[in-house]
Structure formats: structure tokens, C-alpha cells
Amino acid sequence: MGLKQNLHNLKEKYKGTKMAPAFNAIHTFLYLPNDVTHGGTHIKAADDLKRTMNIVIMALIPCLIFGMFNAGFQHYAAIDNSLRTDVLANFFTFDNLWIGIIKVLPLVIVSYAVGLVVEFIFAVIKGHEVEEGYLVTGMLVPLIVPVDTPLWMLAVAVIFGVVIGKEVFGGTGMNILNPALTIRAFLFFAYPTWMSGDKVWVHDAVNRVGTADAISGETILGSYAQSQEVVYSTWDKFFGFIPGSVGETSTFLILLGAAFLIFTKIGSWRIIVSTFLGAAVMGFIFNLIVGAEIITESSKFYGLMNAPWWEQLLIGGLAFGAVFMATDPVTAAQTNKGKWIYGFLAGFIAIMIRVFNPAYPEGVMLAILLMNVFAPTIDHYVVQGNVKKRLKRTKVKTA
Amino acid sequence: MGLLSKKDAVLITDPLLDNNPITIQVLGICSALAITAELKASIVMAVSVMFVLGLGNVVISLMRNIIPSKIRIIVQLVVVATLVIIVDLVLKAFAYELSKTLSVFVGLIITNCIIMGRFEAFALGNGPWRSFLDGIGNAVGYGLILVAVGFFRELLGSGTLLGFKVLGDPIEKTGLYAIGYENNGFMLLSPMALIVVGIIIWVQRTKNKSLIEEN
Numbered sequence: 101m102g103l104k105q106n107l108h109n110l111k112e113k114y115k116g117t118k119m120a121p122a123f124n125a126i127h128t129f130l131y132l133p134n135d136v137t138h139g140g141t142h143i144k145a146a147d148d149l150k151r152t153m154n155i156v157i158m159a160l161i162p163c164l165i166f167g168m169f170n171a172g173f174q175h176y177a178a179i180d181n182s183l184r185t186d187v188l189a190n191f192f193t194f195d196n197l198w199i200g201i202i203k204v205l206p207l208v209i210v211s212y213a214v215g216l217v218v219e220f221i222f223a224v225i226k227g228h229e230v231e232e233g234y235l236v237t238g239m240l241v242p243l244i245v246p247v248d249t250p251l252w253m254l255a256v257a258v259i260f261g262v263v264i265g266k267e268v269f270g271g272t273g274m275n276i277l278n279p280a281l282t283i284r285a286f287l288f289f290a291y292p293t294w295m296s297g298d299k300v301w302v303h304d305a306v307n308r309v310g311t312a313d314a315i316s317g318e319t320i321l322g323s324y325a326q327s328q329e330v331v332y333s334t335w336d337k338f339f340g341f342i343p344g345s346v347g348e349t350s351t352f353l354i355l356l357g358a359a360f361l362i363f364t365k366i367g368s369w370r371i372i373v374s375t376f377l378g379a380a381v382m383g384f385i386f387n388l389i390v391g392a393e394i395i396t397e398s399s400k401f402y403g404l405m406n407a408p409w410w411e412q413l414l415i416g417g418l419a420f421g422a423v424f425m426a427t428d429p430v431t432a433a434q435t436n437k438g439k440w441i442y443g444f445l446a447g448f449i450a451i452m453i454r455v456f457n458p459a460y461p462e463g464v465m466l467a468i469l470l471m472n473v474f475a476p477t478i479d480h481y482v483v484q485g486n487v488k489k490r491l492k493r494t495k496v497k498t499a
Numbered sequence: 500m501g502l503l504s505k506k507d508a509v510l511i512t513d514p515l516l517d518n519n520p521i522t523i524q525v526l527g528i529c530s531a532l533a534i535t536a537e538l539k540a541s542i543v544m545a546v547s548v549m550f551v552l553g554l555g556n557v558v559i560s561l562m563r564n565i566i567p568s569k570i571r572i573i574v575q576l577v578v579v580a581t582l583v584i585i586v587d588l589v590l591k592a593f594a595y596e597l598s599k600t601l602s603v604f605v606g607l608i609i610t611n612c613i614i615m616g617r618f619e620a621f622a623l624g625n626g627p628w629r630s631f632l633d634g635i636g637n638a639v640g641y642g643l644i645l646v647a648v649g650f651f652r653e654l655l656g657s658g659t660l661l662g663f664k665v666l667g668d669p670i671e672k673t674g675l676y677a678i679g680y681e682n683n684g685f686m687l688l689s690p691m692a693l694i695v696v697g698i699i700i701w702v703q704r705t706k707n708k709s710l711i712e713e714n
Contacts, residue, residue: 250679250681252679252680253681256683264694264697268697268701286685289684289685289688290683290684290685290686291681291683291684292684293681294681
């Protein structure tokens, strides 16, 4: 009660000054405001932007916790491969969690601290309320970067992503590109050695290069691209006991999150389903090409093209992208038909980039960013199509 | 400036900031994106454009009364092309490595919108001295942005300035690299040049609100 009252007093005291948005934001984030709307009817829905954001964050929490355990598990399993024979017994251990705590939690803290400071600065300068958009972005970002990402890099990328990806367009709700993916893309292009390859996915692998204890954490996509044998079973891939970015390995938990988002009507099931569908179709086409022996083992595309189409859905960041990135209501298509086209193309192009350009192993990020750019165009044509259809209908009637 | 009348001085100072060819008129963007990964290339490009624009403006201005207006674009092209070929050959003769870095972009000075723009907008209607000042002014305005973009891109992208390792050596891990700093590879890609130009435009218009267009 004390904190709430103090915040309320501070808010009253600074009302109308430059710092007002800052106190207001903290107050409404932590508590229900004291003052309610008087007079007139108003929409009675509990899900304002902050609640919406909180629900997405709740959907992400399992991925985060799993990612913390997985960070440790991949580290120890890379040193002692026998741990993989009995995953369940060796996964939820305190040692694993401890690595998660010292490696993953700092990523979360830096992501939120830097991002919110930027948001607060912009709110104070521009004199509007602090917008809630960063609450989800700040949670997404640590989940889609490799575990050993240096914190300062993350901070630089977050500043870039929030300022250039969002604030210059006018803040939350006005951005063209998904800010979390903008941050990831910035990291990818700015510091490629930290974002791809076989050394970054497992904690401590980078430091051990060239020593007797060297460990390698090739991702499944990396192994496929080099036509190497993949050592992980399908269930490992589904449940996520594989190397990868912090929170995107477990397709199972991501689907749980998806169910939660669809149940609460926050995520669009059309986009989620169509993205998986697009990816499956592209994967299937590649399988057919290999089946027809148009591409043989000598081709550098063989390894990835030959991966079964359903496996393309389990590996890499596809599931995470489909559920948590493509569904971003600001940057996705808005019309129902548009959502199908948008999602389908995002999945389709993601697998295409993944196969044809092994230098960009994560095509999902680039595909969704590309579709973000095209979302308004898709919507435009869907709406125009509807307008035409209805005009035709009226003409027939009057004639 | 005692040398110049107030009216003439404006021709030089105006394009530097409030009527900058890149940030306000948004001309000459292509070369600003393509060759600014290194400061040295930016400087050479700026000087080349200054030569072509300054001299070209004078030539066009001298001929302005005898050029038939129907074929003036062709005449302008011939003048730019001649000057650009001079620049190109001089670069090839005295700075071969650099001319390779700049590659086609020296030749493409011909199509630099700023040059034809100034010929059309200014040199065709003004005397040689004023045209010369206008050409130099615009070229310096263009060069300023080029050098600023080149400075940030080379410093943050390669950790060097004009080839000198100002931030330490990335391979031997000295200087800033010793504490874990890394070069930002994105800075070397053209999209980042666009963003840097965008940030310059942003800062400039925040400082001088009268530059913000109404739409």
C-alpha cells in the first residue's frame, strides 16, 4: 500500500510536467490506477494493452525457464556426451539451472533495462505516456539470441532496435518492422561471428576454441547444411533438448504458448497455422525435388533439401517465429484473408532462405521481416478485392 | 567574408546546412550509400564532385546564352562526362587502388542528381562567378555529409580512420578490443549508410524545426 500511495502522490505532484509519464507508467504497470472514468458508458474489457502484453509474457515464461535449463544442459552435454542418453534425469538439475541463471538472466535484465530506459527517455522528451510495447519485445529478445551473446552487444542492438525500429516511426503501434526481430537482425548483420556458426550456441564453446577442452555445438540446421549426420532424435527436437538460441528450441513449449495465445484470443491462429503450412509446403516441394533426383548428393543444397518436411517445422526458429513473431498484431496483416497469405508466405520464404542460403541459417527472421514490410500491401489488395466484389453485387441487384 | 558580397556568400553557406543537397533536397543518395564505407573514399568522392560541379557550373554558365534550350540536357551531359573522365583518369594514374574502391561510382558522378540539378536550376540562369560559388557550396554540402557518414561507418565498422587503427588491433586484441569490443559489421553494409543519413536528417530537423515539411 505504501508504494502505491507514494507513486500516486508522486504522480499527482508531477502532473503536467515532463517527468509525469515516467511515474504514470510505473504506477499503472504495478497497480490498478486510483482514478476511474466518470460518467458515460465505456467498453468493459479488462484486456488493455498492458494486460495483453502480460499474457504474451506469460506464454513466453515456460520457454524462458526451459531455455535456462537447456543452456546448462547443452554446456555439460557438450563436455560429456553420455548425459544425452538419459535426458530427463540429467536435464532438470540445479547445475543446469545455475548456468541459466548466470548466463540467461543477465540477458533478460539487460534487454529490459536498456529498452525501458530508451522508452522512458522518448516518452519524457516527446511528452506522451510510456508505451507498453517493449514489455513483450524485452522478453522476446533474450529468447532469440545465442546464450553467450555479450551483454554490451545486446544493449547496442536493443537501443538500435527500439530507436530505429520503433520510435522513429512514432512508437508502439506505428512500427513497420517487429522490433524484436529488428534487434535480432541487427545483431546478425553487425556481429555475425557471435550469431552463427557452431561455436556460439553452447555456453563457453567460444572460449574453448583451440584448447584441449574444445567443444562444438553445431545446430541441426548447421549439420544438415554440411550434409553431416544429425545426432538428435526427433523427440529431442520436439521437446527442445538441442542447441539453439536460448528460448526457441522447444517446439512443444512453444505450441503450449500458442494454445494459450489462441485460447485468450491474443494470437491469431490463422497466422500460426498458415506459417506452419507454408513452411511444410516448401519443405515438401524440396523433398519432391530430391525424390525426383533433380538434386543429387553432390549438390550443396542436398543436405537441407533432403530433410523431411515435417522436420523443417521442428528445427531452427520456425515454431518460435510463427507463434510469437509473425503474430505481432502491429506488423502482421490485419484482414483475415491477408493473414493467411501473410503467414503462408512467411513460412514458405523462411524455408526457402534456409535451404538456398546456408550463410543465413535462420531464414525465419528474414522471412518475417520481409512479410512485415509487405503486410500493408497484402491488406490493401484484400480490401480492394472485397470492395470490388461488393460493388459487383450491388450492380447486379440494381440492374 | 570581405571577399564576397552578402548575396554571394549565401550561395556557399546555404547548401552547407539549411539547403543541404543530401539531407534536405535528398539528391545524390546513391553515391552516399555506395562509397562511404571508408573515410578516404568519401573524401576523394567529395573532392571529385567539387571539381566537376564547380568547373561544370562555370562552363555551363558561360555557354548559357548559346545553348539551345531543346538540347541543353545533351550539352550538360557532354560537359559533365568530359569532366568526369578527367577525374577518372587522374585517379587511375595517381591513386589506382582508390579508383578500384570507387569503381563505377566515379563514372556515375555523371548521373549524380546534384550535378544536373545545379546545372538546370542555377548555372543556366546565372553568371559564371555566382555559378562557381553555387557549385562549390553544393559540393561542400554534399561532401560534408559524405565525410560524416564515412567517418562513422569506418570508425564503427572497421575500427579505423583513413586506414589507421584508432581503436586498436582486432586480431592482436589491443586497445578497445582487449576489453571485448568488436567491430560492427552492419556498418559496412549499405543499408546502414541509409540509416546514418537518416539519423543526420533527424538530428538536423530536430534542431531546426522550420525544415520539417508539412504534408
